[in-house]
Amino acid sequence: MMYFNLYIFALLLNFIFTFANFAPPGRCGHNAVLVDKKLYFHSGFNGDNGGFNLLKDFFNLDVSQNFTTKTLPWNDLTFTGVPPKPFASACGGGNNNDLIFIFEGLSAPFNNISFTSQFDISNQRWTNVISPGNGPVKVEGTTSCAKFNNGSIAIIAGSINVNPANDLWIFDTLKLTWSLNNEPNTPPRVYTYHAITLPDQTILYIGGCNDYIMPMDRLFLYDTASNTWKSLTTTGPTPPDRRYSSAVLTSDKRIIVFGGVNENDDAFGDLWILDIERNPYQWSARNISNPNGLTLCLHTATLVDDYMIVAFGTNNINYSSTIYMLDVSQRDSYKWVTEFIPRTTNTTNFN
Numbered sequence: 001m002m003y004f005n006l007y008i009f010a011l012l013l014n015f016i017f018t019f020a021n022f023a024p025p026g027r028c029g030h031n032a033v034l035v036d037k038k039l040y041f042h043s044g045f046n047g048d049n050g051g052f053n054l055l056k057d058f059f060n061l062d063v064s065q066n067f068t069t070k071t072l073p074w075n076d077l078t079f080t081g082v083p084p085k086p087f088a089s090a091c092g093g094g095n096n097n098d099l100i101f102i103f104e105g106l107s108a109p110f111n112n113i114s115f116t117s118q119f120d121i122s123n124q125r126w127t128n129v130i131s132p133g134n135g136p137v138k139v140e141g142t143t144s145c146a147k148f149n150n151g152s153i154a155i156i157a158g159s160i161n162v163n164p165a166n167d168l169w170i171f172d173t174l175k176l177t178w179s180l181n182n183e184p185n186t187p188p189r190v191y192t193y194h195a196i197t198l199p200d201q202t203i204l205y206i207g208g209c210n211d212y213i214m215p216m217d218r219l220f221l222y223d224t225a226s227n228t229w230k231s232l233t234t235t236g237p238t239p240p241d242r243r244y245s246s247a248v249l250t251s252d253k254r255i256i257v258f259g260g261v262n263e264n265d266d267a268f269g270d271l272w273i274l275d276i277e278r279n280p281y282q283w284s285a286r287n288i289s290n291p292n293g294l295t296l297c298l299h300t301a302t303l304v305d306d307y308m309i310v311a312f313g314t315n316n317i318n319y320s321s322t323i324y325m326l327d328v329s330q331r332d333s334y335k336w337v338t339e340f341i342p343r344t345t346n347t348t349n350f351n
Contacts, residue, residue: 022076026319027055027312028298031090033100035121037064037342038075039302039309042102045086046319058082058119061323063304069323069338080124083117089145091153093173098122101129101173103136103145103155116171135178136169146195146203147173148224154203156190166190168222185229187220192243196255198276201225204232206247206257206274213241213263216272216283236283239272246301248308248328253277256308256328259296267315269295271326271334289335294324303328305343 030044039061046053058080062073089103100119114128115136136157145155153171166189168181193208203222208214217238221230245260245268255274261267269291275282299313299320306329312320327337 022074026321028314029086032300033090056084089143091145091147144195146197148201194247209243234281244297248303261297267295
């Protein structure tokens, strides 16, 4: 019995040591989903040693506690058997909002992987979703899904060689079924965009590209209730056209856009605000009071309380392994911070 207890104790020590020392490698093309004060990260890739290194990991950041950027509370979940899917899109759903769905991004050379993978947070188990009837086959480039009406996910999918890339598919996370939007005014095929679900459950599409990078003063809005599209023209100074940027929506109706690249693949480090309380929507540029020279694309940004958590990404030279936090609590003042202090209430954000 004594030897058995020592064995169990050694296993526990090894478990604690492993998780306490977990440090995710640099990456880009990953995805992030916030569920109940845990920020989940999945896959991605880097070009270390001059190659394409697919990252087959899965982990989360515990944002229920105080931490600093030097003492990040990581939790490695790679043991759950994560499917490798760089450039994938991730949203959450399910009856209890405890499922994460990951939709195929870069297919080749991983054609044997199911288009939709599901992670059950409660059971910590991955499954491939097999939906009856038709569904998307491929995703063209990097996409962004958007959750709406507490159970549906919208994703623009398809590829040039398989299906038209401006197909808008709706995934029901309760029934695990797909439906195709056939509205005739669907915008041109687009990828590398960012999708934001607005408070009225419409979905705004920002940036991206097709044969050219989409202009930032012309945005597309999908009305989930009427199943219709609308083209919006913004006012104010127009941000430079970009793709691979990030965007978050604050509670006071600011959309904060950071980073991305232009047509020459030059990475941005600028900060733009889209005020959706104004009609028409209005852009404005904002300075960060303590700039750090950060330029990124293929990163993620997630709003947690009053912080925009910017994770990983690349400047097309190096692959970041760093977490940055921008204090966005003030409408007209933005600054990088190193300490996270959570609110007391729980947060679930599936965008």
